[in-house]
Amino acid sequence: MYSVNYHRAASVADAAKLLKSGDAKLLSGGMTLIPAMKTRLAAPSDLVDLSRIKELQGVKVSGKTVTIGAATTHHDVASNEKLKKACPALAHMASRIGDPAVRYKGTIGGSIANNDPAADYPAALLALDATIVTNKREIAAGKFFTGLFETALKDGEIITAVTFTAPLKAAYEKFRNPASRYAIVGVFVAKGKDGVRVAVTGAGDDGVFRSKEIEAALTKSFTAAALDGVKISAKNLMSDIHASADYRANLVAVMAKRAVAAANA
Amino acid sequence: MNYDAGDYAASLDAAMAAADYAGFAERKAAAAKKGKLRGIGMSNYIEACGLAPSAAVGSLGAGVGLWESAEVRVNAAGTIEVLTGSHSHGQGHETTFAQLVNQRFGVPIDSVSIVHGDTDKVQMGMGTYGSRSGAVGMSAVAKALDKVEAKAKKIAAHLLEADEGDIVIEDGALKVTGTDRQVPWFQMALAAYTAHNLPGGMEPGLKETSFYDPSNFTFPAGCYVCEVEIDPETGVTEIVQFVAADDFGNIINPMIVEGQVHGGVAQGIGQALLEGTRYDASGQLLTASYMDYTMPRADDLPSFKVSTSNTPCPGNPLGIKGCGEAGAIGSPPAVINAITDAIGITDIAMPASPSTVWAAIRATKH
Numbered sequence: 001m002y003s004v005n006y007h008r009a010a011s012v013a014d015a016a017k018l019l020k021s022g023d024a025k026l027l028s029g030g031m032t033l034i035p036a037m038k039t040r041l042a043a044p045s046d047l048v049d050l051s052r053i054k055e056l057q058g059v060k061v062s063g064k065t066v067t068i069g070a071a072t073t074h075h076d077v078a079s080n081e082k083l084k085k086a087c088p089a090l091a092h093m094a095s096r097i098g099d100p101a102v103r104y105k106g107t108i109g110g111s112i113a114n115n116d117p118a119a120d121y122p123a124a125l126l127a128l129d130a131t132i133v134t135n136k137r138e139i140a141a142g143k144f145f146t147g148l149f150e151t152a153l154k155d156g157e158i159i160t161a162v163t164f165t166a167p168l169k170a171a172y173e174k175f176r177n178p179a180s181r182y183a184i185v186g187v188f189v190a191k192g193k194d195g196v197r198v199a200v201t202g203a204g205d206d207g208v209f210r211s212k213e214i215e216a217a218l219t220k221s222f223t224a225a226a227l228d229g230v231k232i233s234a235k236n237l238m239s240d241i242h243a244s245a246d247y248r249a250n251l252v253a254v255m256a257k258r259a260v261a262a263a264n265a
Numbered sequence: 266m267n268y269d270a271g272d273y274a275a276s277l278d279a280a281m282a283a284a285d286y287a288g289f290a291e292r293k294a295a296a297a298k299k300g301k302l303r304g305i306g307m308s309n310y311i312e313a314c315g316l317a318p319s320a321a322v323g324s325l326g327a328g329v330g331l332w333e334s335a336e337v338r339v340n341a342a343g344t345i346e347v348l349t350g351s352h353s354h355g356q357g358h359e360t361t362f363a364q365l366v367n368q369r370f371g372v373p374i375d376s377v378s379i380v381h382g383d384t385d386k387v388q389m390g391m392g393t394y395g396s397r398s399g400a401v402g403m404s405a406v407a408k409a410l411d412k413v414e415a416k417a418k419k420i421a422a423h424l425l426e427a428d429e430g431d432i433v434i435e436d437g438a439l440k441v442t443g444t445d446r447q448v449p450w451f452q453m454a455l456a457a458y459t460a461h462n463l464p465g466g467m468e469p470g471l472k473e474t475s476f477y478d479p480s481n482f483t484f485p486a487g488c489y490v491c492e493v494e495i496d497p498e499t500g501v502t503e504i505v506q507f508v509a510a511d512d513f514g515n516i517i518n519p520m521i522v523e524g525q526v527h528g529g530v531a532q533g534i535g536q537a538l539l540e541g542t543r544y545d546a547s548g549q550l551l552t553a554s555y556m557d558y559t560m561p562r563a564d565d566l567p568s569f570k571v572s573t574s575n576t577p578c579p580g581n582p583l584g585i586k587g588c589g590e591a592g593a594i595g596s597p598p599a600v601i602n603a604i605t606d607a608i609g610i611t612d613i614a615m616p617a618s619p620s621t622v623w624a625a626i627r628a629t630k631h
């Protein structure tokens with residue numbers, strides 16, 4: 001590491017002010033940013049730590065509305081009893097992120113701000129039609145994830161929370177990269193009162209996306225059998241050392257089927 | 266040099282029984298009902314270990330001899346230091362080498378210390394590899410112990426006014442066989458250093474060295490059986506049973522030997538299923554961190570069923586063959602044979618990752 005100015009923000013307003021110092025960056029769990037700094041892929045002059053800000057912490061469930069503070073760790077999402085009742089699919093998803101050390105430090109805000117094309121939360125939030133709340137505005141998930149490691153966030157904008165309406169049924173199935181545990185393919189299916197949404201992570205060459213073919217089939221019938229004839233095209237899917245685009249296309253269909261079966265179980 | 270001794274059929278029989286080879290067809294049918302492809306694979310290996318007769322390696326062009334050295338120092342208080350040229354980096358020499366001394370003299374194991382890896386103290390050593398620490402390194406220790414034992418018996422016979430040939434060493438004492446006359450080990454050691462009452466002409470002290478040059482390689486051999494279930498939709502291979510039956514010759518510490526097999530099998534399964542270095546067209550390493558290079562982890566592995574048979578190796582005084590590499594040698598072919606059996610093909614590249622297995626299954630359908 002190189003020397004860097006560390007600031008512990010006391011509030012979101014305080015963080016916004018500190019973020020103006022030098023070439024500052026927000027620090028949440030540090031599970032992505034710190035390794036990037038070690039390899040100099042990122043080299044901020046200042047770090048503004050959000051992890052101790054009270055208003056960014058915790059999961060709230062009121063009626064059907066779920067709100068998760070940006071600095072809530074994956075572990076706290078995975079183990080929240082109210083969330084396990086309201087939306088067990090999301091708690092289960094968080095329980096399968098990385099390894100225990102990553103889950104104790106990494107946060108939902110950091111994950112979606114980073115928008116890694118193999119991260120899990122982007123698929124969940126897109127399928128749940130969640131709203132991303134920042135210190136400036138509210139952004140629909142469909143507008144938030146704009147490409148590989150790209151989001152709609154503007155300079156100086158801080159995610160404060162994520163909110164969504166609990167679905168009627170939902171499940172997430174992930175084919176894990178055996179080394180990193182990130183998704184090679186992850187499919188989140190959600191059936192809400194406004195219809196079925198299916199989001200795919202790990203596979204798209206432009207990041208997380210909704211699968212229109214799968215959504216159409218599941219809208220007709222929300223069953224695994226409804227996906228039997230559905231072919232997923234390998235076009236616009238990633239190909240890398242872990243999986244070819246063809247293999248990923250196959251996994252999208254298989255994970256979708258398994259997710260629907262789990263959602264109905 | 267010849268393959269010397271081994272009960273190859275015993276390993277085969279033990280492995281087939283432990284794997285319930287006869288029941289495989291039934292298990293395969295049950296797996297098919299769940300939509301899984303089940304396969305069984307076997308590998309029989311024999312290796313050359315215990316490197317090696319110096320003259321033999323010299324004739325092959327080696328620049329060194331492959332003997333091993335040992336020094337055994339019995340201190341005046343009876344505690345014992347063993348200096349060995351075999352380096353211990355996790356194989357537990359500190360335990361097995363001390364066991365050897367304990368078995369020979371009956372002194373408490375915690376009064377024996379093993380000194381290794383220190384060139385200020387150990388005169389010469391040829392190292393730890395090729396399962397040579399037991400077969401060659403411990404044989405050197407055994408030879409030095411022979412010399413210590415001979416001198417200790419002379420001292421005891423002198424102190425007890427008995428015949429040297431009547432002295433036996435048991436339970437930490439040197440005894441005159443068939444009588445109740447004895448001298449404790451530590452008193453004999455003290456006598457060696459006070460030198461008040463030694464046999465005429467004997468040098469004081471009790472410290473011996475030896476260099477041991479083996480007369481042959483050793484030949485561990487065994488039979489490994491792996492059984493897998495493959496999910497044809499994803500290409501994921503699950504190892505549902507793994508059996509290792511090895512003939513390692515005499516064994517000093519069964520738990521350490523079992524641990525060596527476990528580690529080797531884990532490494533071999535890693536090679537067969539998970540580990541692979543990949544480069545891009547410009548030569549850039551793509552698997553440069555553990556985020557991309559898959560090391561085997563506990564949840565990638567089943568519980569292993571391991572057993573040994575023990576045909577003594579005639580080539581060294583302890584009858585040891587060695588067990589350091591066996592697990593990693595026997596397991597990759599067993600795993601790959603199980604996968605090709607499950608899919609109905611004759612070959613698949615390692616690592617047989619889910620995408621490789623899925624592509625191989627798909628190719629059988631075209």
Ligand SMILES: Cc1cc2nc3c(=O)[nH]c(=O)nc-3n(C[C@H](O)[C@H](O)[C@H](O)COP(=O)(O)OP(=O)(O)OC[C@H]3O[C@@H](n4cnc5c(N)ncnc54)[C@H](O)[C@@H]3O)c2cc1C
Nearest residue numbers: 028029030031032033098106107110113119120159181182
């Ligand atoms: C070994 C390992 C395995 C992993 N496996 C998985 C996995 O299986 N699935 C998965 O989804 N992820 C995985 N991750 C990533 C993990 O979830 C990270 O925690 C996450 O990507 C980043 O969260 P963080 O809180 O650590 O953010 P940080 O590293 O602190 O920050 C990441 C980025 O987000 C910005 N940021 C942070 N908070 C905010 C905010 N409130 N508003 C705006 N910008 C912000 C930072 O400035 C930085 O640019 C893994 C990571 C590791 C190291």
